[in-house]
Amino acid sequence: MKSGFVAIVGRPNAGKSTLLNALLGKKLAITTHKAQTTRNSILGILNKEDLQIVFIDTPGIHEAKTYLGSYMNKEAYAQANGADLIYYMIDATKGLNNDDKKVLDKLFSYDIPIFAIFNKIDEISSDKLIERCSYASTHYDFKEIIPISALEKENLDELLKTSEEYLNDGILYYPKDQEDVSTLEFKISEIIREKIILNTFEEVPHLTAVKIDEYKETDSKALIEASIIVNKQSHKAIIIGKQGSMLKKINMAASRDIKELLRKRVILSLYVKVEEDWLNKEKKLFDLGYFNEN
Ligand SMILES: Nc1nc2c(ncn2[C@@H]2O[C@H](COP(=O)(O)OP(=O)(O)OP(=O)(O)O)[C@@H](O)[C@H]2O)c(=O)[nH]1
Ligand SMILES: [Mg+2]
Structure with missing residues (x-):
């Protein structure tokens, strides 16, 4: 029986x-085309005969400008530091750059095997x-x-097969039958956040959070109340939209996915x-589920 923790880390976007979801064959983490979508670490457990790999999706490591940003980076590094194997995800259309270097210097100091995953x-x-892979192999000690x-x-089969060796x-x-550890509340709040990110622009997605205030379930239906936390009054107007049109759009899209869930x-x-x-308020971040355990 082989088992272990694999942290999926890297720069935003x-x-x-997407890899976590692909490896598990189901949507455990929200994904969007915008950077800094993921804010918490999200576990996906792959169970096979004689094998259990716990994959940990982490927030993209970036230059933090807020407490939330620092929390996200800290979370990513902490998960990497506790793993048996690190997947360092690289957008192959961009390759490695100076921002990666700073992150990689820190990750290599942990003395944990690191794979470069060119996605x-x-x-x-x-x-x-080939050019970008060979740059990676000459400049870093990727396993x-x-x-x-x-x-x-x-x-992905090749990736899994190689990972097993480590x-x-x-x-x-x-x-053996457990695939994730996220609470229902977390999954629902993430679905709502995904719809906000997809429907709003510029800084709004980055400055918005979702909190589930009430969750009631009967055999036939679920009643959910959630708050969308925004940073300033003007963002409230954007999220609500003309005569509530934006909020309605977000609600409909989220409801569809929650219904499926x-x-x-x-x-x-x-x-x-x-x-x-x-x-930037520690207590508020804590209430919203953004805090480091380690
Ligand atoms: N063409 C292509 N696009 C991809 C691939 N993998 C992911 N993407 C796209 O890249 C974007 C970012 O994907 P995410 O999985 O949200 O990226 P992430 O690294 O989790 O981003 P953060 O959570 O912000 O750090 C999305 O639009 C994905 O559809 C891939 O293999 N090929
Ligand atoms: Mg993500």
Whole structure:
């Protein structure tokens, strides 16, 4: 029996959450085309005969400008530091740059095997890919360099097979039938946040959070009340939209996905609340589930 923890880390938008979902064959983490979508670490447990890999999706490491940003970076580093193996995700269409260097210098100091995962190979020529992979292999001590497409599920079998070699004979960390550890409230709040990110622009997605205030379930339906926390009054107007049109759009899109998750009728009520500068208030962040355990 082999088992272990694999942390998926990297810069924002590299495709970490897409990879987690692809490896588990279900949507455990929200993904969008905008950077800094993921804010918490999200576990996905892959169970096979004689194998259990706990994958940990983490927030993209970036230059933090708020407490929330620092929390996100700290979370990513902490998860990497506790793992048996680190996948360093690189957007192959961009390659490694100076921002990666800072992150990698820190990750390599942990003395944990690191794979360079070149993602999005469906969008790049093989010449460019070879050039970028060879740069990675000459400049860093990656144990393996593996090109994949998380979106097209390309080369994931190879990734898994190679990863197994770096795991130890171990114990079962979770029951064999468990695939994730996220609470229902977390999953629902993330679905709502995804719809906000997809429907709003510029700084608004980054300055918005979601909190589930009430959750009631009967056999036939779920009643959910959630607050959308915004940073300032003008953002409240944006999220509500003309005659409530934006909020309605977010509600409809979220309800559809929540219904699929719960497999029952969903009555979702959304309220928009202004909490000035919530991203820099430790207590507020704690209440919203943004705190480091380690
Ligand atoms: N073409 C292509 N796009 C991809 C691939 N993997 C991910 N993407 C896209 O890249 C964007 C970012 O994906 P995410 O999975 O949200 O990226 P992330 O690394 O989790 O980003 P953060 O959570 O912000 O750090 C999305 O639009 C994905 O659809 C891939 O293999 N090929
Ligand atoms: Mg993500």
